[in-house]
Amino acid sequence: MRRSKEEAAETIRQLIDIARSHFTEHGYAGAALESIVHEAKLTRGAVYHHFRNKKELFRSVLEAVQKEVADRVEREAAASEDVWQQLYLGCRAFVTAAVEERNKRIMLIDGPAILGWEAWRAMDENHSMRLLRGQLETMQRQGVIGPAPLDAMTHFLSGALNETTLWLAHESARTAALEEAMEAVGFFMEGFKRQAERATGKIEPAG
């Protein structure tokens, strides 16, 4: 019953895909490998052949999720040439992509808990967060935002977007929620602008 190389690659893809749906529906702990492989018409032996353990299977799933979301963010942000608009569009793309059922829980809830915050963050730095930080860096180089601490700002905004995503998922009944959330993003950006204006001496600081 040994399969060829391409068939094995297909098996891996299938396992990741099915695991993703099970993790989405039952969470990491609630998703038994047995029921995952059953759907794939395999046994747990197949999983332990292709992945070191359950956690590594989850990591592969998360990797796929992150890549999907980041791709959407990058594509949609590129629709504008204005750096502010790019940031806005990117944030919007992120929350609308991440809010989807098949992304949300794996990416924002189980991800940090299963892999640990550091490993989760390390993965994120290769995807959405890299884009966000890159954008802020560009804006800073262009002088449209002042000499603020990039890392702190990136994490602040990233965390805000993550929680906003989960809130949006919860508020899915209210269509106005997305606009409200984006308004909050706007406030943050306004703060940037004002700080940039201060740095260039347009207005003086308030008390």
Next chain:
Amino acid sequence: MRRSKEEAAETIRQLIDIARSHFTEHGYAGAALESIVHEAKLTRGAVYHHFRNKKELFRSVLEAVQKEVADRVEREAAASEDVWQQLYLGCRAFVTAAVEERNKRIMLIDGPAILGWEAWRAMDENHSMRLLRGQLETMQRQGVIGPAPLDAMTHFLSGALNETTLWLAHESARTAALEEAMEAVGFFMEGFKRQAERATGKIEPAG
């Protein structure tokens, strides 16, 4: 070997306390009830008498953590009479309290994963988040921030503070990190101010 009521209450406190340290050190999944009760010189029977299951024990631990953190936030925010300063102090108190080892993981990582985001949020609404939302509401009523969507802003800022906390924990070597993080909070507040000024017609919106 039956204990009196006060002794039983002491048992519960002790279990929560020891469980908290085990959850902190090994995470929820990695903390075996057996090793928790062993430290308390009890058996798992004691746990299942006082708590429905492991998750309920965790919920009790989280409740204690939330209460501690929220109390500190409330106390430190009350040190000022200026609403902006109160918000700033509250945010600062939150991150410095939440960043502590015995709070961080339980509150920000395992909490949502074990109880689910909704239950976790529901608990949070009775603690730190209630304070945050209340403060924003006060500021809005006083007109120092404009007619912005309160819930969206609250979640945005709350999520930002949570991630900032985890980032700070990771950056614990750099003492400047806290100030950088608070600077990011400041940007957000600047956005509020500007938006409030716009609403009251002090300056006109930019493109």
Next chain:
DNA sequence: CCATTTACATACACACTGTATGTATGTTAA
């Protein structure tokens, strides 16, 4: 075409949760 590797399946050991039941002591009401 033979040796070796690969892709799984099978079987088993182990850890942990949860539940059912037992038991001794505290509590309370007649």
Next chain:
DNA sequence: TTAACATACATACAGTGTGTATGTAAATGG
């Protein structure tokens, strides 16, 4: 004061799930 009951645990066991060791047949490479 004591019998009846409730409470605070301990003990024993069943179930579920992960991980590991081993088996096996087919694919791959020389």
